[in-house]
Amino acid sequence: MTTASPLITDDDADISSSADEAGRVSGGKKGGRSQFTGRDRTVFIAMVAIPSIIHIAIVWIPTFLSILLSFTKWNGIRFSSLEITGVENYDQTLLGAFKGDTYQAILNNFWLLLFLFFGPTLLGMLLAYLLDKNLKGTRIYQSLFYTPVVLSLAVVGFIWQNVMYDQQYGLATVAFGGGGTVDWLGNQEFLFSFGGYGLSKNFIAILFAMAWRHTGYIMVLYLAGMKSVDAALRESASLDGCNEWQTFRHVLFPTLKPINVIVVVITVIEALRAYDIIAVLNEPRNTELLSHLTTNALVGEGADNIGRGSAYATMLFLLCIGFVLWYVTNHYRKQENTV
Amino acid sequence: MSSDTAKKTTKTVTTAEGRTFETKTTPLKPARVFLHLFLATLGVLWMVPLLVSLYASFRPFSETINKGFLSAPDSFSLENYRAALDQGDFIDKYWNTALILIPSLILTLFLASLIAFAASRFSWRFNIFFLVLFTAGNLLPQQIIVAPLFQAFRRIPLPEFMSNSGNLNGSNWAIILLHVGFQSGFCTFVLSNYMKLLPKELNEAAMVDGASLWTQYWHIIMPLTRPALAALATLEFAWIYNDFFWAVIFEQRGDDRPITSALSNLGGEFVTDTNVVSAASIFVIIPVMIVYFALQKHFIAGLTLGANKG
Numbered sequence: 338m339t340t341a342s343p344l345i346t347d348d349d350a351d352i353s354s355s356a357d358e359a360g361r362v363s364g365g366k367k368g369g370r371s372q373f374t375g376r377d378r379t380v381f382i383a384m385v386a387i388p389s390i391i392h393i394a395i396v397w398i399p400t401f402l403s404i405l406l407s408f409t410k411w412n413g414i415r416f417s418s419l420e421i422t423g424v425e426n427y428d429q430t431l432l433g434a435f436k437g438d439t440y441q442a443i444l445n446n447f448w449l450l451l452f453l454f455f456g457p458t459l460l461g462m463l464l465a466y467l468l469d470k471n472l473k474g475t476r477i478y479q480s481l482f483y484t485p486v487v488l489s490l491a492v493v494g495f496i497w498q499n500v501m502y503d504q505q506y507g508l509a510t511v512a513f514g515g516g517g518t519v520d521w522l523g524n525q526e527f528l529f530s531f532g533g534y535g536l537s538k539n540f541i542a543i544l545f546a547m548a549w550r551h552t553g554y555i556m557v558l559y560l561a562g563m564k565s566v567d568a569a570l571r572e573s574a575s576l577d578g579c580n581e582w583q584t585f586r587h588v589l590f591p592t593l594k595p596i597n598v599i600v601v602v603i604t605v606i607e608a609l610r611a612y613d614i615i616a617v618l619n620e621p622r623n624t625e626l627l628s629h630l631t632t633n634a635l636v637g638e639g640a641d642n643i644g645r646g647s648a649y650a651t652m653l654f655l656l657c658i659g660f661v662l663w664y665v666t667n668h669y670r671k672q673e674n675t676v
Numbered sequence: 677m678s679s680d681t682a683k684k685t686t687k688t689v690t691t692a693e694g695r696t697f698e699t700k701t702t703p704l705k706p707a708r709v710f711l712h713l714f715l716a717t718l719g720v721l722w723m724v725p726l727l728v729s730l731y732a733s734f735r736p737f738s739e740t741i742n743k744g745f746l747s748a749p750d751s752f753s754l755e756n757y758r759a760a761l762d763q764g765d766f767i768d769k770y771w772n773t774a775l776i777l778i779p780s781l782i783l784t785l786f787l788a789s790l791i792a793f794a795a796s797r798f799s800w801r802f803n804i805f806f807l808v809l810f811t812a813g814n815l816l817p818q819q820i821i822v823a824p825l826f827q828a829f830r831r832i833p834l835p836e837f838m839s840n841s842g843n844l845n846g847s848n849w850a851i852i853l854l855h856v857g858f859q860s861g862f863c864t865f866v867l868s869n870y871m872k873l874l875p876k877e878l879n880e881a882a883m884v885d886g887a888s889l890w891t892q893y894w895h896i897i898m899p900l901t902r903p904a905l906a907a908l909a910t911l912e913f914a915w916i917y918n919d920f921f922w923a924v925i926f927e928q929r930g931d932d933r934p935i936t937s938a939l940s941n942l943g944g945e946f947v948t949d950t951n952v953v954s955a956a957s958i959f960v961i962i963p964v965m966i967v968y969f970a971l972q973k974h975f976i977a978g979l980t981l982g983a984n985k986g
Binding site for chain 2: 373374376377380381383384385387388389391392393394395396397398399400402403406413464467468470472473474477478480481482483484485487488489490491492495496497499500501503505506507508511549554557558561602606609610612613616617627628631632635636643646647649650651653654657658660661662664665668669
């Protein structure tokens, strides 16, 4: 969180990228301008171009193509079979034959987001707050909570399927099953529903497995943020008669704003990106997310129309791009101010 | 208001000092005992799924059926591990994982450090634009980009010694390329944030001495960026190792997959014996756990580097 080191200022270095001036960069002395020599110029261009070409080719061009493909019908085999169908895919997925899947998936993404905010985020924040009290053994506690974060969600899925959610011997069954068997991951019944959509019980079981991994992640982020808050600030608040909650609410929490922004972005992105754990459990009915609808339309049995998968991909894109832009403008505007 | 704050700060300097002294001598307060109790209980509960999985992996399945997961052991053996090794080919899969992981990791960090250096140490018309591009790119869900890539990769031919399928799709090269393209977004973000904070005089002095751009990058800035590189390498190791999505989509043949994504066939192969599945899960998590416990500091630094410099 240090801001002591100066950022590069406009007059240290300035490369104009217009064609005739390409390669001009100031030599660092105030006001003095020198040119990159021929070799430095080539090196500079390569440094920018090679990583950018790969990144743009793998991330940005496919994003753009996905949006274009969402207006077509295509089986992916020959280009000649590609038909431009306008909004037909959106019509089918939002209003037509596939709307049941679509809305349940969007709803599941929403449940996941809501759950991550009210479960792991609050618990992670609480744990960070408690660990920030410099207890003896803080590092051990931190390691315990953080360990699941290093596991892949695919492995988390297997471990929970076996150890926790086994219908007969699983620990969740033993603890809450009242001596009988419980089909935690197969029970597609809705806990509550409206208009045929709802929150299915097996999805709730999966949410808990996800929370197991997500909490430590949030905890570490907040812990780092809290460590950088001046201890004096908190001491003074308690001396002034603030109780613990008031100190947290009015002194600590406002200073954590940058972390809060990151946690919001990470949580939204994770909720949209989540895929592995449900895929590894063979996508129990009523647990599909938008990410599964996207890929199911691409590979496997239902993969007859790439356009439809791309329509789902475009929905994912629209759902996340607002948060992404909010985050990057927030981050880089602050930087430009300091530049 | 401002004079008020000033007064507070001066007051606390002394108390902060007094307090460090105090905590060393006074016995535990009841509130602290309660806190320890709470954290220890929750911490142990937190480890239950992993520990029980580990415990079960050493016991025959018949014993679990008869007595449950939480029971005293009659016998311990490595039988489940032997069975998992026989059926899962984990040695091959470790090797396959390394073939993907090592080049991906090196290339990602190298390429990201190039663009991070160019965009954070020099200010030019589009430097912020490029940083925004990389940062935003790493935040997109992978599922958005998968269809066009899948279709493109199966149309790019590769010679047989590079790919069993005869095209980019289904080969390790595809997975490496995907990791490099996607992960370079996050690494560029973190490295550029880090490099920006190094004193600007470093470049100036080097330029006066006539050092080339490459020398400034490789001999001056990169050595100073080592802590961030170490943190990122640890974090990216885990992320690439844990990748499931790319490999499942792009390597259709289960045998070719790296270890984490090979789990998707695991359910079918071992479904009758969940303790073998536990042993197989342990095989999968051992490398990443070793890296985590050995390099925990870097691991956590990597996450917070990405988060904190905002």
